[in-house]
Amino acid sequence: MAQPIPESRREPSSRGRxxxxxxxxIIISRDNKWLKLFRGxxxxxxxxxxxxxxxxxxxxxxxxxxxxxxxxxxxxxxxxEREIERILQAASESEAGIPRGRIFRTTDKMFASxxxxxxxxxVAALFRQPVWGLEDVLRGRATRDGAFRGDSALVVVxxxxxxxxxxGTILRSAEAFDATGAITTRGTTDPWSPKALRASAGSAxxxxxxxxxxxxxxxxxxxxxxxxxxxxxxxxxxxxxxDADLGVALQEPAAIFIGNEGAGLPVEIEQAADARISIPMxxxxxxxxxxxxxxxxxxxxxxxxxGN
Numbered sequence: 001m002a003q004p005i006p007e008s009r010r011e012p013s014s015r016g017r018x019x020x021x022x023x024x025x026i027i028i029s030r031d032n033k034w035l036k037l038f039r040g041x042x043x044x045x046x047x048x049x050x051x052x053x054x055x056x057x058x059x060x061x062x063x064x065x066x067x068x069x070x071x072x073x074x075x076x077x078x079x080x081e082r083e084i085e086r087i088l089q090a091a092s093e094s095e096a097g098i099p100r101g102r103i104f105r106t107t108d109k110m111f112a113s114x115x116x117x118x119x120x121x122x123v124a125a126l127f128r129q130p131v132w133g134l135e136d137v138l139r140g141r142a143t144r145d146g147a148f149r150g151d152s153a154l155v156v157v158x159x160x161x162x163x164x165x166x167x168g169t170i171l172r173s174a175e176a177f178d179a180t181g182a183i184t185t186r187g188t189t190d191p192w193s194p195k196a197l198r199a200s201a202g203s204a205x206x207x208x209x210x211x212x213x214x215x216x217x218x219x220x221x222x223x224x225x226x227x228x229x230x231x232x233x234x235x236x237x238x239x240x241x242x243d244a245d246l247g248v249a250l251q252e253p254a255a256i257f258i259g260n261e262g263a264g265l266p267v268e269i270e271q272a273a274d275a276r277i278s279i280p281m282x283x284x285x286x287x288x289x290x291x292x293x294x295x296x297x298x299x300x301x302x303x304x305x306x307g308n
Contacts, residue, residue: 168199
């Protein structure tokens, strides 16, 4: 349940000079409880369970509403007023929407003091974290009519990926290439951090997602669900036998594990893998960016599943 709106210092309403209409009350105090909460979420690196997701920018905020997320608050500055009608329309089309009493307004200067971008666009929202389970990640997000695709699971697992830009790129590619969901293990950057959200272009708000799982628990659960473990590796996956194993694995429910940018995957994942997949490269190139590598591997998985 939403908490009562806290008392705050607000600028008294005044009449517009040319229209004579009253201007909405705006928050002008840096100490306002809601502005502090927005500042922490829009500039933070990660979230604890239960903390709201800070989303900045009209497009991403609209995507959050269209994804059906429940908003705790919406913050709009003078510059963002031109976008508010479209965003409220998206909110009205979602089941959760947003109470009018949780739409706050502030000045452009005050908004800039809480924003996480260099050129703020004057719109931000706090969304409640969606609650996903492993079943959701394996079957994918339901369509608007409540149906599921029926395809076999294709999950991308981020293991120790540190760069939020890489994490966001991986989630964006996962959605683009029909992955059913994504999982991050402990020690991986938060896919709901502001930078990762922007890099995902909204995919992190739509794709079923589990965060911070312990590797032994995850491997055991995937084995129990008969999901093939596919390790992205610089070794293996190049000879005929390995390629045959990979082809079989990717036709069945599969989880592609993407490792840390420098260290790769832990030994326990390499040993548990049902197949390995690697990207042929020129000898002079040691490795690829994690986001680029994951995108190529997800494309390859989608291609093989479609029989191309």
